[in-house]
Structures are given as structure tokens and as C-alpha cells.
Amino acid sequence: MKLTLTIAFISLLLSVNAQTTINGNVTDPSGIPIPGANVYLEGTYDGGSTAENGSFSFNSSETGEQTLLISFLSFETYTLVADVATMKDLKIMLREDVNSLGSVVLNAGTFSAGDNSKAAVLSPMDIVTTAGAAGDYIGAFQTLPGTSNVAEDGRLFVRGGEANEANIYIDGLRVFQPFTATTNNIPTRGRFSPFLFKGTNFSTGGYSAEYGDALSSVLSLNTIDEPDQEKTDLSIINVGLGVGNTQKWKKNSISVNAFYLNLKPYQEIISQRVDWIKPYESLSGETVYRHAFKKGLLKVYGGLNYTDFNLIQEDINVAEGVNFALKNRNTYLNTSYKGSLGNDWDIATGTSFANDYNDIKIEDTDVNGEENSFHFKLKLRKRFSNRFKLNFGAEQFVNTFSEKAEVPDFGTFRSTFDNNSTAAFTEANVFFNKKFAMQIGVRGVHNTLLDYTKISPRASLAYKTSPKSQISLAYGDFYQAPQQEILKYDETLEPEKSSHYILNYLYQNDKRTFRAEGYYKSYDDLIKYNTNTPEFNSLYTNEGEGYAAGLDIFWRDNKSIKNLEYWVSYSYLDTKRNYKNFPTKATPNFAAKHNLSLVTKYWIEDWKSLVSGTYNFASGRPYNDPNQSVFQNQKAKAFNSLNFSWAYLLSQQKILYFSVSNVLGFDNVFNYQYASTPNIDGNFARRTIRPNADRFFIVGFFWTISDNKTDNQLDNL
Amino acid sequence: MRAIIILLTFLTIGSINAQSSYEKGMGKAFELWGNKKSDEAINLFERIAKAEKDNWLPYYYAAQIHITTTFGSKDAEAIESRLKKAQDYLNEAKTLSKENAEILIMEALLNTAYVAYKPSEYAMTLSPKVEQLYRKVKVLEPKNPRGILYHAEWKMGSARFFGNDPKAFCPEVEKAILYFENESHDTPFYPQWGKNEVKRVQKNCKG
Numbered sequence: 001m002k003l004t005l006t007i008a009f010i011s012l013l014l015s016v017n018a019q020t021t022i023n024g025n026v027t028d029p030s031g032i033p034i035p036g037a038n039v040y041l042e043g044t045y046d047g048g049s050t051a052e053n054g055s056f057s058f059n060s061s062e063t064g065e066q067t068l069l070i071s072f073l074s075f076e077t078y079t080l081v082a083d084v085a086t087m088k089d090l091k092i093m094l095r096e097d098v099n100s101l102g103s104v105v106l107n108a109g110t111f112s113a114g115d116n117s118k119a120a121v122l123s124p125m126d127i128v129t130t131a132g133a134a135g136d137y138i139g140a141f142q143t144l145p146g147t148s149n150v151a152e153d154g155r156l157f158v159r160g161g162e163a164n165e166a167n168i169y170i171d172g173l174r175v176f177q178p179f180t181a182t183t184n185n186i187p188t189r190g191r192f193s194p195f196l197f198k199g200t201n202f203s204t205g206g207y208s209a210e211y212g213d214a215l216s217s218v219l220s221l222n223t224i225d226e227p228d229q230e231k232t233d234l235s236i237i238n239v240g241l242g243v244g245n246t247q248k249w250k251k252n253s254i255s256v257n258a259f260y261l262n263l264k265p266y267q268e269i270i271s272q273r274v275d276w277i278k279p280y281e282s283l284s285g286e287t288v289y290r291h292a293f294k295k296g297l298l299k300v301y302g303g304l305n306y307t308d309f310n311l312i313q314e315d316i317n318v319a320e321g322v323n324f325a326l327k328n329r330n331t332y333l334n335t336s337y338k339g340s341l342g343n344d345w346d347i348a349t350g351t352s353f354a355n356d357y358n359d360i361k362i363e364d365t366d367v368n369g370e371e372n373s374f375h376f377k378l379k380l381r382k383r384f385s386n387r388f389k390l391n392f393g394a395e396q397f398v399n400t401f402s403e404k405a406e407v408p409d410f411g412t413f414r415s416t417f418d419n420n421s422t423a424a425f426t427e428a429n430v431f432f433n434k435k436f437a438m439q440i441g442v443r444g445v446h447n448t449l450l451d452y453t454k455i456s457p458r459a460s461l462a463y464k465t466s467p468k469s470q471i472s473l474a475y476g477d478f479y480q481a482p483q484q485e486i487l488k489y490d491e492t493l494e495p496e497k498s499s500h501y502i503l504n505y506l507y508q509n510d511k512r513t514f515r516a517e518g519y520y521k522s523y524d525d526l527i528k529y530n531t532n533t534p535e536f537n538s539l540y541t542n543e544g545e546g547y548a549a550g551l552d553i554f555w556r557d558n559k560s561i562k563n564l565e566y567w568v569s570y571s572y573l574d575t576k577r578n579y580k581n582f583p584t585k586a587t588p589n590f591a592a593k594h595n596l597s598l599v600t601k602y603w604i605e606d607w608k609s610l611v612s613g614t615y616n617f618a619s620g621r622p623y624n625d626p627n628q629s630v631f632q633n634q635k636a637k638a639f640n641s642l643n644f645s646w647a648y649l650l651s652q653q654k655i656l657y658f659s660v661s662n663v664l665g666f667d668n669v670f671n672y673q674y675a676s677t678p679n680i681d682g683n684f685a686r687r688t689i690r691p692n693a694d695r696f697f698i699v700g701f702f703w704t705i706s707d708n709k710t711d712n713q714l715d716n717l
Numbered sequence: 718m719r720a721i722i723i724l725l726t727f728l729t730i731g732s733i734n735a736q737s738s739y740e741k742g743m744g745k746a747f748e749l750w751g752n753k754k755s756d757e758a759i760n761l762f763e764r765i766a767k768a769e770k771d772n773w774l775p776y777y778y779a780a781q782i783h784i785t786t787t788f789g790s791k792d793a794e795a796i797e798s799r800l801k802k803a804q805d806y807l808n809e810a811k812t813l814s815k816e817n818a819e820i821l822i823m824e825a826l827l828n829t830a831y832v833a834y835k836p837s838e839y840a841m842t843l844s845p846k847v848e849q850l851y852r853k854v855k856v857l858e859p860k861n862p863r864g865i866l867y868h869a870e871w872k873m874g875s876a877r878f879f880g881n882d883p884k885a886f887c888p889e890v891e892k893a894i895l896y897f898e899n900e901s902h903d904t905p906f907y908p909q910w911g912k913n914e915v916k917r918v919q920k921n922c923k924g
Contacts, residue, residue, distance in 0.1 A: 038760035040767070045742050047764045049757045071763070073798045102794055228845035510793055608880060652879050 023057035024090025026050050026070060029433065034094060037072040041084070060084060074100035076386060096434040098386050103434045104464040108474035108504040108517070109206035111144055112199075130599055131612040131645035131659060137197070138179075138190040141219065142616075143597040145517070145552030145569040146204035149618040149639055150590045151691065152670045154187030155179055157590050158204050159521060160548025160575030161216030161498075164483055169211070169220040171299055171336040173352035174397070176373040180282065181307050181328035181358065185670070185689055186274070191305055191330065193257055195233075195244070196288055198224045204552070205500040205519055206474030209425040209441030209458045210379065210393065215480045215498040215523070223288050223299055227253050229706055235259075237657075237700035239266050251292040258285040266697075274692045275321065278310035296339020296347075303332040316675045316687045325361040330354065344383040348393075351376045369403040371484070391441075392426035401484055413536070415488035419481060421447040427458070435464040447481055449491055454479045468509045474502040482527050490540040497524040511558040521548040526579035532676075546577025546585065566600040586632035589671055592618040592639070608649040616641045623671050626684045640666040645698075657700040665694045739769065743906050746778065755782050766809070773810040773820065774906050780806035780823055787830050796834050803827050818858035819908045822867060825850040829871065847871060862896035863911040865889055870918045877921075887922040890915065 022041075026034045033054025040047025046060035060066075062084050070078040075094040080087070096103070133139030141147060141156060148157040155163035168178040170192070179188040199222040203211075211218045233244040244257035264279040284305040291298045310325035336350030352375045360367040379393030402416040427441030439460045446453045456479060462472035479495040486493070499522045507514040526544025534540075556567035573593055578585040596617040603610055620635035628634065645659035662668075671689040678684050742765045750758035759779045766775035783803035787796045804827060810820050828847045831839040851871065854864035869890050873883035897912045 036756040036760070038763055040760075040764045043768055043770075045738050045764060045768050047760070049760045069767075073802055074794075100798060229849055649879065652875070 019059040019061055020063070020084050020087075021057060021059050022046075022068070022084065022087040022090075023055070024087070024092055026054045026056065026072075026092045026094060028075070029093060029095065031093075034072055034075070037070055037075075037094070039068070039070045042067040042069050070094065074102070098431040098434055098437070100434075102467060103431070104437050104462045104470050104472075106429075106437055106439050106460050106462045106472060107506060108460050108462070108472040108502045109203050109500070109519075111141075111202040111204070130601075131614040131643040133614075136189045137192060137194045137221075138219075141202055143567075143569060143599050143614060144202065144204075145515075145554050145571045145595075146217075146550075147571070147595070148573065148590055148592055149595055149597075149616055150670075151616075151639065151641070151668070152185045152187055152689065153590070154182075154189060156217060156219065158217035159519065159550060160546075160573055160577075160588075160591050161521075162588075162590065165214060165216035165480065165498075167211065167214040167218050169218065170301060170334050170352075171223055171350065172210075172220070172348055172379070173334050173336060173350050173377060174373075174375040175332065175334075175352070176354040176371070176375075176399075177330050177332070177356045180305065181326055181330070183311075183324050183326060184313065186280075186311075186692065191284065191303060191332075192221075193242075193244075193259065193286060195257075196223050196255060196286060196301075197221045204517075205521065206458070206460060206476050206502045208439070209427045209443040209456070210391070212423050212425075212443055212445055212456070212478070213397075213421070213480050215478050215496060216521075223301060224255075225297060225299075226290065226292070227255060231704055231706035233257070234703045234705070235700060236702075237698055239263055239698070252290065254287065254289045256285070256287045258283070270693060270695075270697065272692050273690060274314075275312040276309070277312065277323070278308065278325070280307070280309045282307040293339065295342075296337055298337045299335070301332075301334040301336075303330075305330045314687060316673045316685060317677075323361070323363050327359040329357045331356075341380075346381040346383070348379045348381075349377060364408045366406040367403065368405075369401070371399070371401045373400075374398040387431040389429040390426070391429070392424075394422070394424045397421045397423075401488065403488060415536075417449060417487050417491060419447070419449045419487060421445055421449075421481070437462050445479065447495070449487070450481065450493055450495070452494055454495060454497075469505070469507040472502075472504045472506070474500065474504070476500050485534045486527055486529075486540060489534060489536045489538065493527060493540060494525050494542045496526050496542075496544075498522065499524075512560075513554070513556040515552075515554040517552045519548075519550060519552075523547060523577055523579075526577060528579055529581055532581060544577065544579035544582075546575065546579065548573065548575035548591075550574060563603040563605065564600065565602075566598065568599075569595075569597045571595040583631050586624075587622045588632075589621055589623055592621050594619040610647045612645045612647075614643045616643075621671065624674075625672070625686075626674050626678075636669045636671060639668050639670075640664075641668070642666075653704045653706070655702040657698070657702060659698045661696045662691075662694055667694070739765065739772075740905060743775070746775075747906075750778075750782060755786055758782055763806075766806075771813055773813040773817065774904075774908075776806040776810040776813070777820060777823060777908070778906075780804075780810070780827070784823070784827050784830050787834065793834075796830075800827060800830055800834075816857055818854045818861050818864060821850050821854050821857070822861070822863050825854070825871070826867065829867075844875070860896045860899075862893045862900055863908070865896060866893035866911055866914060866918060869893065870921075873918070873921045883921045887919075890918055890922065 026037045026039070028034055035050055035052045035054060037050045038047065039050060039056045041060055041062055044060065044062055046058060046062065048056050048058040050056045064083060065081060066084050068080040068087060070092055072094060074097050076097050078092055078094055130140040130143060138156060142149065146159050150157050153163060156166045157163050158166050168175045178190060180191055182188040201220040203218045205216070207218045227246045227248065230248055231246050235242040240259060240261035242257065242259040244255065246255040247253065261280070261282045267276060267279050282305065284303070286303045289300045307326070307328040312321040313324050315322045332354045334350065334352040338348045341347055354373045356371045358369045375395065375397050377393060377395040379391060381389060381391045383389045397420060399419040403414070405413045407413070423443060423445040425441060425443040427439060429439050431437045441458045442455065443458065444453065444455045456477035458476040460472060460474035462470055464470045478498045478500070481495050482493050501520045502517060504517045523546040525542040526546060528541050528544045529538040531538040550571060550573040553570040554567065558565045573591055575591050576585045576587050598615045601610060601612045616639070618639040620638050622632050623634050623636055624632040625634045641662045642664050643661045644663050648656045650656055668691055669688055672686045673689060674684045674686045742761060746758045746761040746765065749761060759782050762775040762779035766772070766779065769775065780803040783799040787799050790796055807820060807824055807827065814820065825847050828843045832843050851864060851868035854861060858864060869886040872886050876883045876885065894915055900909055902909065
């Protein structure tokens with residue numbers, strides 16, 4: 001009996017310690033062995049690493065069904081559930097993790113600037129330390145290829161498109177009036193301050209089905225998720241004063257900033273070509289509140305802006321000039337929520353609202369306009385695997401516009417419209433492998449004002465040609481409703497349409513980036529009218545059309561010269577269109593054939609200084625001379641500007657800043673205005689449209705106050 | 718009766734075995750690390766972490782090896798994938814042990830590694846974060862020698878960058894030395910490293 005027991009125990013002991021050997025081989029998809037992979041039975045200590053030849057072998061006392069896991073950097077974790085006894089001579093192929101560095105990216109048409117994007121060519125820092133941008137968030141994008149230099153306007157002109165063909169989004173929601181109110185030939189600026197944003201996506205074409213109502217471009221800005229610390233920022237510059245503060249508590253944070261701008265003292269010292277009665281004055285404030293939920297993040301962004309100015313505009317037809325006065329009040333609210341719903345479902349939703357009020361006085365004519373705009377968006381994303389993701393969503397736009405114009409001797413004119421549209425979109429993102437990816441989507445939109453429904457397909461493909469290079473393709477159809485100035489007189493039109501065809505080559509190698517993008521863009525159904533400017537009795541049609549074709553080159557090198565970063569952008573643009581009141585197809589005034597930008601940033605360690613220089617060149621822009629028989633066949637002279645800025649770190653948190661645009665004082669000409677009637681000799685007289693001043697100087701002092709003494713505002717300059 | 722005794726003995730042996738397999742595993746992992754078999758050590762730490770389920774230490778060490786491996790490396794792809802993996806490990810560790818000074822110190826080192834790898838891109842964005850992490854460590858464990866030492870080294874680096882005297886932070890290093898002397902923990906394998914780094918940091922205090 002005793003003996004039997006002992007034997008029983010011994011056999012029990014043996015069975016407990018009985019070892020099974022698990023072995024096999026691990027390779028990548030092309031059959032090359034993977035050394036150093038981690039192979040183990042889940043929840044046990046039993047496992048090992050693969051050898052140089054990819055083989056592994058280890059013993060385990062586990063029995064029955066177990067889970068074998070194999071993991072390795074930049075590969076997907078492999079799982080095998082089976083009886084331990086069968087885990088012999090395994091041939092295991094690991095799939096590459098398509099989320100890892102070195103994977104192909106769908107980037108045709110896009111410039112990303114952000115911390116996480118693999119295709120990022122600019123960092124958020126770059127955007128704001130560019131000389132000539134003068135802290136304007138939009139200014140820096142004008143040094144990227146695909147944009148045209150239209151310095152008298154200040155907005156983004158992309159690939160032969162008008163400025164209003166580009167839309168701007170904050171946290172996925174539309175910004176309705178992204179630029180400060182201004183008038184002809186006084187350049188505008190972005191309304192928002194750069195330091196609230198972290199990531200940016202600038203698409204010069206072929207963008208995702210998520211975005212609509214833009215023929216040329218989408219610029220999408222994301223606000224900071226979580227500020228690093230509490231701080232106060234003070235800025236004192238020669239044209240204004242700014243203050244900002246950030247507070248953090250528990251799961252919340254709030255950033256507030258305000259800026260007062262007054263050009264009067266400046267313009268009293270530096271002479272201007274414009275006769276200002278009341279120089280530009282504006283007060284703006286922004287707030288971002290963030291709250292982190294367990295599985296998501298809520299952000300509320302609010303911006304207020306008040307602008308006031310009064311000037312005499314030169315006019316060839318009016319000897320004494322035209323008096324123009326403007327008061328603008330703009331309120332913008334944006335609430336967004338991003339989070340996870342579990343089970344690989346994500347949600348992004350939000351609303352934005354804008355109220356824009358203009359009080360304009362042109363000589364004796366009074367124009368009061370008010371516009372209310374609302375955007376709601378809901379987007380869901382399901383991640384089926386790393387290799388297949390599906391996005392879909394819907395959005396609603398509500399826009400009401402009303403305007404009252406009082407013209408002495410003629411009476412009062414009122415115009416109003418409600419422009420509402422509903423859109424739905426879906427997009428699939430497929431990675432066939434680490435080298436080959438595709439995104440395909442479709443967008444449908446219905447507009448109730450003009451009563452149209454349009455479906456637009458979007459597609460892009462990317463293929464990695466070598467570890468450092470890739471090619472990508474994009475195609476898409478884009479529709480955009482006519483602008484406010486047309487809609488207030490005609491509500492029977494069709495939307496304008498463009499189609500983009502893009503081929504992109506990207507080479508990235510250790511701090512050097514080369515990007516070349518060729519494109520062809522067709523325009524259809526452009527709005528035409530038979531008067532000089534849109535009027536209530538003009539005849540409107542959709543009979544306009546046009547094209548734009550070109551090549552954009554970008555080269556960036558942060559490596560060759562120590563402490564020097566630079567990038568070069570070159571754009572070649574061939575475009576013609578027949579729209580507005582054009583008698584024939586012609587190249588519009590805003591489109592220069594050649595655009596070149598060179599941006600340099602040099603850090604001088606001994607001087608604690610960041611010195612930056614930007615050179616912009618644009619070949620002469622076309623204009624129409626009514627003394628000539630051919631429409632729009634003249635060219636203004638080429639545009640040149642060399643901008644310079646110098647940031648000196650007085651101490652870690654105090655910066656002295658100096659910048660000057662057009663250092664060399666090039667005498668630039670944008671366009672000419674011709675008289676509407678010929679003089680006694682039968683010639684049309686003209687006046688030159690030039691910058692308001694050849695140079696612009698900024699001198700500023702920036703001070704950051706925080707417990708943590710390392711932060712400063714260098715990244716805002 | 719005897720059978721019961723034998724059975725009990727077996728059970729005890731069994732539980733002792735279980736106890737020691739953690740210690741054996743951790744010991745083995747440290748041995749691999751010591752023998753410069755870093756990736757095998759990481760793999761073993763990861764296996765232990767997955768088997769233990771509620772112990773943050775193996776994740777912590779797996780992250781540490783990834784981070785220290787990137788110092789001095791030039792391979793951008795390797796650096797980025799290692800630092801990303803290290804952050805994953807630290808995130809796991811944080812879910813198992815909240816408000817843990819040691820994990821925050823490691824996270825500060827991880828961000829320092831990013832700054833060292835690409836200062837032009839990361840110095841401006843991550844420096845405030847590193848500073849914030851060390852500040853939090855000082856609140857949680859004012860006498861943590863690693864927190865004091867590495868914070869001092871970090872501040873010396875930025876002082877040098879701005880042309881100030883890094884020696885201003887040497888008294889902090891002295892403090893760290895003192896705290897290293899007094900350091901003791903009951904938990905096996907609790908972080909106690911760093912003493913050997915004092916000499917390197919002290920180089921800033923000479924001359």
C-alpha cells in the first residue's frame with residue numbers, strides 16, 4: 001500500500017515535471033529569418049528568443065491547449081492557440097506592422113506638420129519661426145510649393161485656384177471666416193494665434209472624402225490636447241500688446257489669450273502709400289478649454305475679434321480717392337469630442353458656429369451684412385485590423401446671410417439667403433502590406449438652396465519603391481457652392497466643379513526630404529456673369545471652365561550644415577480659366593507661372609540667437625491692358641522679397657525679437673488698375689498697385705512666466 | 718497521515734517553486750542584460766510581465782533597456798521604434814502602479830532620449846514635459862536619488878545651452894549621493910540603480 005502510494009506520488013511528480021519541447025522557425029514575409037523575436041506561452045514563464053537563424057526551442061511543463069505568442073519590434077504579434085504537444089517544427093511568418101516607421105504613407109497632395117505623422121515635412125516649430133510670416137499661421141504655408149505668392153491679399157492661393165477655393169478647419173470643424181476682415185490690397189492675416197495649435201495638415205489637392213465644398217485646398221489645424229504646464233505669456237511689440245495664460249487642474253485645462261493691435265503709432269513713423277483716416281485697430285481674444293474623460297477628450301474653442309479701420313483708397317476713376325470704412329465683429333465657437341467607444345470603434349463629433357457682422361461705408365453708401373454659419377459633424381471609425389479601417393460620417397451646414405445696402409438717391413437694397421447643405425461620406429483605408437496602401441472614399445452632398453445633389457469619388461494609392469522613397473497617386477472630384485456675392489443675386493446655379501489628378505514622389509533620408517508632385521486639375525461649371533462685378537441684374541451662368549497643371553518641388557535639408565535648417569519650394573503653374581466676366585480663357589491675375597521660396601533658419605549658439613531669412617520670388621503676374629487687343633496678355637514685373645528675423649534669448653524665458661520684410665526694398669508691383677473710360681487721346685490711363693509700404697518692421701519683447709523655467713515663446717515667433 | 722504530509726510537502730514545494738520562478742526569471746533577465754544581451758533581456762522581462770499580470774517592475778526594466786540602448790545609437794528607425802515600444806511598456810506599468818515616482822523618472826528619461834536624438838524637433842516641445850515630470854517626482858518622493866540626480870543633470874544641460882554655469886546644480890548631486898546611501902527597499906528588484914552615474918554627472922562640477 002505504502003509502496004503504491006509512493007509510486008503514485010512519484011509518477012505524479014514526474015507528470016508535473018514532464019517537459020514538452022516547443023520549437024520552430026520565425027521569418028518575415030519574404031522568408032528572411034527574424035532573430036531576437038520573443039516566443040512564449042501566454043501567462044507562463046516558458047519561452048525564449050529566436051536565434052540568428054530565426055529558430056527557437058524551449059521546454060514547457062504546460063499541457064493541453066495553450067496560447068503561443070511571438071512578438072517583435074515593428075511586426076504584428078503572432079498568436080497561435082493549439083495543444084502544446086503539437087507545437088513542434090513550427091514555421092511562423094510574422095506580418096509587418098503597418099503602423100511602424102518605414103511604412104508607406106498616403107500623402108499625395110498633403111503636407112503634414114506634426115509630431116506623429118510619418119510623412120511630416122515640417123514641424124509645428126517651423127511654421128512659426130519662418131521669417132516673413134510675422135507670426136501669422138497662414139504666412140508660413142505660403143512658403144510651401146503649390147501656393148502662389150499674392151502678397152497684397154494674404155490668403156492661400158493653391159494651384160491656380162482662387163483664395164476662396166481653400167477651406168480651413170479646426171479640430172475637424174469648419175472655420176467660416178478664418179481671415180481678419182480687410183479690403184482691396186490690404187493683406188489679411190489668420191485670425192487665430194499660432195500657439196494654440198500643434199498639428200497641421202495642408203492639402204493642396206486630392207483630399208479625403210471627409211472634406212467638401214472646396215475646389216482646391218483644405219488646411220486642417222488641430223489644437224493642443226494637453227498643455228504641458230501652467231504659464232503666462234506677455235508680448236509687447238511695436239504694433240500691439242498680447243497676454244496669454246494657461247491653467248491646469250485635475251482633468252481640465254484652459255488657455256486664454258488676448259491681443260490688441262493698433263497700427264497708428266507705427267504708421268506715424270513709417271510712411272505708407274495708403275491714406276489712412278483711422279489706421280487698422282483690432283482686439284481679439286481666444287480661449288480653449290479641454291476636459292479629459294476616461295475614454296475621450298472634449299475641447300471647446302472660442303474666438304472673438306473686433307476690427308475697425310477707415311481709409312481713402314486710390315482709384316484711377318476717382319481723383320480724390322474712395323473713402324472706405326469697415327467695422328467687423330466676428331465670433332467663432334467650436335466644440336469637439338474625440339474618443340473611443342470600445343471594440344475598436346472611435347468617434348469624432350462636434351459643432352462649430354460663427355457670427356460675422358460687417359458695417360461697411362463706401363463713400364455715402366452704407367452696407368450692413370450679417371452671416372450666421374453652423375456646422376455639425378459626426379464621424380465614426382471602425383478599426384477591423386491594423387490593415388483595414390473604415391471611416392464614415394455625416395455633416396450638416398446651415399448658413400444664413402442678410403445684407404442691407406443703403407445707397408443715397410437710389411434707396412435701400414436688401415438681400416438674404418439660407419444656404420443649407422447635408423453631406424455624408426465614407427472612406428476605407430487598406431494596407432495590403434507595409435509597402436502598398438490604398439484609400440478609397442465617396443462623398444455625397446445635397447444643397448437645399450440651389451437644390452442639387454452631387455456624388456464625388458476620392459481615391460489615393462501609395463507604393464513604397466525603396467526603404468527611403470515612395471510614389472503615390474490621388475484622384476478626386478470636388479464641388480463647391482458659388483460664393484456669397486453670387487448667391488445673394490442668383491439661387492438657380494449649379495455648384496462649381498474641379499477634378500484633381502496627382503502623382504507624387506517622396507524621398508526621405510535622415511533629415512533630408514525631397515518631394516516632387518505633378519498634377520492636373522480641371523475646372524467645370526465655373527460661374528460667369530456679364531457685368532464687371534456681380535450685380536443684382538447681371539446674367540449668371542455655369543458656363544465657365546478652366547484647368548491648372550503644374551509641378552511642385554520641395555527640398556529640405558537639416559543635416560548638411562551644422563545648426564542650419566533650410567527648405568526650398570518651387571512651383572511651376574500653367575493655368576487658364578474662363579470665369580467671372582472674362583471674355584476668353586486666360587490666366588488670372590493671381591497666378592504666377594514660377595514661384596520660389598527659400599527659407600533658412602540658423603541657430604548661433606554663442607549669441608543665443610535664432611536668425612532666419614526667407615527669400616520669395618514670383619514671376620510676373622498677368623494683367624489686362626484695355627489698350628491692347630488681346631485680353632489679359634500683359635505681365636507685371638517679377639516679385640522679389642527678402643525677409644529677415646532675429647530672435648535673441650535674453651534668458652531662458654525672455655526673448656527679444658526683430659524682423660523686417662523686404663530688407664533690400666525691392667520695388668514690387670502687383671497689378672494695374674485701368675480707367676474705365678479712355679482719355680481724350682483714346683488711351684486708358686492706369687495706376688500701379690503696389691504694397692502699402694516696401695518694408696514692415698517688427699520689434700518685440702516676449703516674456704514667459706512659469707514655475708518651470710524652461711519654456712519660452714520662441715516657437716511662436 | 719503520511720500521505721497527507723507528503724501531499725502538503727508537495728504543495729509547499731509547488732508554491733515555493735512559483736515564488737522563485739519570478740525571482741529566477743528576474744535574476745536571469747538581469748544576468749542577460751549584464752551580459753549585453755539586451756534584446757533577450759527585454760524579451761524575458763516582457764514574458765515575466767505578461768505572466769505576472771500585476772507587477773509593474775518587469776515592464777519598467779524592459780522600457781529602461783530600450784531607452785538606454787538608444788543612447789549613442791544613430792539608427793533613426795531603431796531609435797524611434799524602441800522609444801515607442803518603451804512608451805508602451807511604461808503605459809502598461811502606469812496602469813499597474815499609479816503615481817509611481819520611478820516610472821515618472823523613466824518617462825522623463827524617455828523624453829530626454831527623444832530630445833537627444835533630434836534636438837531641433839523635440840527640444841522645444843518636450844523640454845517642458847521633462848521638467849514637469851521631474852517636478853512631479855519631487856512631490857511624490859522628495860528623497861528619490863535618481864529623481865534628484867537626473868533632474869540635476871537635465872538642468873545642467875539646459876544651463877550649458879543658455880550659457881549659464883552648470884555648477885549651480887552640483888549641490889543637488891551631493892544630495893543625490895546622500896540619498897543613494899540611505900536607499901533601501903523591501904520589494905525585491907525595486908529600482909536601486911543610478912549610483913554609478915554620479916561620477917559622470919559630477920564631471921560638470923570640475924574645473
